[in-house]
Amino acid sequence: MTTWKKNLMGICEECGEDFVKKQQSHKYCSRECGGKKWKRLYKSVVPEGEIYSDVVKKKWELGKQLICPHCKKSFEKKHMTQKYCNKTCRGEFTFNAQRLKAEQKRYVE
Numbered sequence: 852m853t854t855w856k857k858n859l860m861g862i863c864e865e866c867g868e869d870f871v872k873k874q875q876s877h878k879y880c881s882r883e884c885g886g887k888k889w890k891r892l893y894k895s896v897v898p899e900g901e902i903y904s905d906v907v908k909k910k911w912e913l914g915k916q917l918i919c920p921h922c923k924k925s926f927e928k929k930h931m932t933q934k935y936c937n938k939t940c941r942g943e944f945t946f947n948a949q950r951l952k953a954e955q956k957r958y959v960e
């Protein structure tokens with residue numbers, strides 16, 4: 852009755868176990884396996900144990916005073932890729948940038 856079922860057997864890319872996919876796109880048998888892969892990828896950028904160590908702080912200039920491009924207030928950089936003082940500013944700034952882009956596009960056309 853269930854013809855799709857045979858397509859839903861997969862082999863976990865992390866541990867190699869057979870598992871039943873809940874979605875066609877599933878690649879891992881469990882959340883842990885998916886998480887491991889992700890952690891490994893993340894680790895390749897920042898070696899384990901070095902997160903927020905002096906080396907990393909220096910490399911990513913954590914603790915440095917930055918100016919938020921959105922509200923122009925200064926803030927302390929706490930995350931490696933932080934550019935805005937908070938999530939709201941980041942959201943609004945990217946939203947405005949996208950809108951500007953869309954407007955420019957319309958102007959050209």
Ligand SMILES: [Zn+2]
Nearest residue numbers: 863866880884
């Ligand atoms: Zn697995």
Ligand SMILES: [Zn+2]
Nearest residue numbers: 919922936940
């Ligand atoms: Zn801000």
